[in-house]
Amino acid sequence: xxxxxxxxxxxxxxxxxxxxxxxxxxxxxxxxxxxxxxxxxxxxxxxxxxxxxxxxxxxxxxxxxxxxxxxxxxxxxxxxxxxxxxxxxxxxxxxxxxxxxxxxxxxxxxxxxxxxxxxxxxxxxxxxxxxxxxxxxxxxxxxxxxxxxxxxxxxxxxxxxxxxxxxxx
Numbered sequence: 266x267x268x269x270x271x272x273x274x275x276x277x278x279x280x281x282x283x284x285x286x287x288x289x290x291x292x293x294x295x296x297x298x299x300x301x302x303x304x305x306x307x308x309x310x311x312x313x314x315x316x317x318x319x320x321x322x323x324x325x326x327x328x329x330x331x332x333x334x335x336x337x338x339x340x341x342x343x344x345x346x347x348x349x350x351x352x353x354x355x356x357x358x359x360x361x362x363x364x365x366x367x368x369x370x371x372x373x374x375x376x377x378x379x380x381x382x383x384x385x386x387x388x389x390x391x392x393x394x395x396x397x398x399x400x401x402x403x404x405x406x407x408x409x410x411x412x413x414x415x416x417x418x419x420x421x422x423x424x425x426x427x428x429x430x431x432x433x434x
Contacts (some may be wrong), residue, residue, distance in 0.1 A: 267339040267417040270392075270411060271304055276374040278394040284366060284387030292359040292395060298406050299362060299395040301382055301424070303345040309336055312385035316372040317383035319386035325380040332384060334425050341393060342414060344379045358395050381424040405431045406431040 266273045270281065278300060280292070303309075308398040311332045317325040327335075348361035368374040369383040384389055400405055413420055421428060 267340075268414050270394075273300055273342075273394055273396075276396065278396045280394040282394075283389060283391055284369075284391050287366070287393060289359060289363050289366075291398050293397050294331055294359045295356045295397045296348055296350050296356070296403050297358045297395055297397040298345065298347050298403060298410065299337065299358060299393060300342050300410075300433075301346075301379070302341045302345055302392045302394065304390055304392055307390065311384055312384050314381055315380065315384040316371060316388075317368050317380050318371050320374050320380075323326075323377075325377055325383065327381060327384060332381060333380060335426075337418050337420060337423055340414070340422060341367055341424045343385075344422050345407065345410050345414065346379055347403045347429070348395075349403050360395065362393065362395070378427075379424045381426070390417075400432040404429070420421040 311329050313329070315324070315326040319325070344376060346361070346365065348358040350354060350356055364374065367378060368377070382391065385391070408431045411421060411425065411429045415428070
């Protein structure tokens with residue numbers, strides 16, 4: 266079964282809230298993975314300039330032909346990310362997703378994974394879902410979902426520009 270809203274629910278993802286209506290305090294603080302999905306009937310429109318924050322003095326904006334080339338027709342999932350524990354053990358889904366959303370509001374990020382999401386004309390209508398996992402399972406789960414998506418669609422989700430890999434494998 267391809268990775269979509271239904272298969273993610275069956276795999277234990279919860280949430281499925283729009284980014285605009287998301288209550289960050291309802292997101293668990295534990296480690297895990299998360300997915301950004303397009304709602305039913307979504308038609309992508311691209312902004313000429315990203316709303317995302319500048320990273321290391323680099324503008325996250327991408328020309329429209331590049332955005333169009335990255336878009337995966339027929340896929341529900343637009344981005345798959347992870348939320349590890351961090352070096353001090355104080356990270357997790359809530360903090361990672363909050364930073365992801367803040368990035369889209371123009372705040373400088375610590376990284377710019379998923380930056381293409383913030384060049385969509387209506388990112389607030391996108392859905393976000395998450396799955397809690399033990400810290401030691403996060404990297405392998407993210408890599409597995411990337412691989413499954415690539416098997417289904419021949420490429421990574423729209424805003425995933427780098428294939429996640431598990432070290433040592």
